[in-house]
Amino acid sequence: MKNDELFALLRRRGVLWPSAEIYGGTQGLYDYGPLGFSLKRRLEEAWAAWFVGLSHDYHLIEPAEILPEAVVRASGHLENFTDPEVTCDSCHSAFRAETILEKVRPEGVDGLAPEQIAEIVSANHLKCPTCGSLTLSVPRPFNLMFGVDWGVTGKERAYLRPETAQGSYLSFSRMWDVGRRALPLGIAVIGKAYRNEIAPRQVLFRMRAFTQAELQVFFDPAGFAVPFDRVREDSLPVLRVERRERGEETPEMIRADDLVRSGGLPEFYVYHLVHTVRFFRDVLHYPADRIRLYEKSDKERAFYNRIQFDVEVRLDSLGGYKELGAVHYRGDYDLTRHSQGSGKDLSVHPTGREPLLPHVLEMTFGVDRNIWGLADVHLGKEGERTVWKLPSYLAPVAVGVFPLIGKEHGAYALALTDELAGWGIAAQYDDGSSIGKRYARMDEAGAPFCVTVDGETLADGPAKDSVTLRQRDSRAQERVPRSELGNRILSGLRPPRPSRA
């Protein structure tokens, strides 16, 4: 489905819509409706069940969304998110100063004042890349962070967090103290991050407020033991830098142990990469042939990232592979910076070991982007009908409950709806229009089951108190006693956890 068509469908069904729509909408902000909110909750729960479930020592926390200026200064966001931007006075195109100066000053522009950059531009007669004029302006700072006035005087500054990860780094020493004082230690955060994007685009793909799910694993750089034997035979769809440089776009399947043995990647990294791919493939049910692990080169990744693979999924609505998650090996960059910034020694003393500064492995997941991805991949037309084939534990509605004839079976079906809701099942009663339309509505909302109360349910006989249970994907129906219904539906509603036995 095309981008527009998919968004129209999601809007019509109340999955999501632009924020402040009655004022014409607000660029880069979206509201989730009933179906979208519920799907998002379940997606977050599935993520947590999987990634936090990887180890007894991985935990969820909820840090604050506002960061004091000292934090973003230490993290590098004040400096790096405030790229000097040069505009062309002729055609008004905008560029990062670093891009303009790339050829004459490969070491970058860090530490240069705007006037110094302007001097270099004029001394080298640098032209506008778009129109070729010699009319590049003096750079002005452009910051992707939202600043907020802080305190009574409003003179102090704070910032909305541009990524959730910072809260995990800030909480690390507290988590060390309240925990087992052992490495590895994983800290997971699910929450909003905010970026004042220049050009928000493609609905949920570049938003100004978005939800991230991130797991930061702190580990001893001298050794991070993982049960690698359990993943060594998995094959991963990787597109490595050398292959990309040959012009290849498609990934090749490489076994996990080969990625370690001849691929030069550490076991702990590949182990988590395998589990990340399993999550996308086995939990979210993205088709295996749509998933690609895209390795970022030295130039493409942030300087502190030692290894970076983006998890990409091919989406028809956006015409190609899109980044839906990533696995970063960040070294000790974050704790070093915050040790310096705070003046507090963040190194730890594991029992029987010398003090050390842990390294960080980061797994990031774009929650909103994956809601779009799940719609792109699983929501589609099958002949006349539109079906959203969500994994059952993600479906916002688990079961639709219908009376075959409203007047005769309505009361029974309503009572049954309440009973199922009491089991914690998202059950939705519908007696509108015809039975066929009710099935169609539920297919579109992604409900894995529909239950219909009919004459046999009420009549004395062998089928008394049984109903028909209809499966979304196969459309097959079977007769099920009311007493078994709760368990039948409930069994598919728990998201999978990784096996770690």
Next chain:
RNA sequence: GCGGGCAUAGUGUAGUCUGGUAUCACAUAGGCUUGCCAAGCCUAUAACCCGGGUUCAAAUCCCGGUGCCCGCACCA
């Protein structure tokens, strides 16, 4: 930010050039009928992105704004 395109009920659209009661379908709500996969009939609700201008009269022409789409740039 730049260039191009677009904006009409919940959704998709006709009408815009050539100003004069805004078209159709689906969806939604109610009724009759039917009774296990979007059936049929009747009824109802429902729209010209916002602001200004020209005109007796603006969805239509003019100016300004906002939003969306595509490409470029940006996305440590």
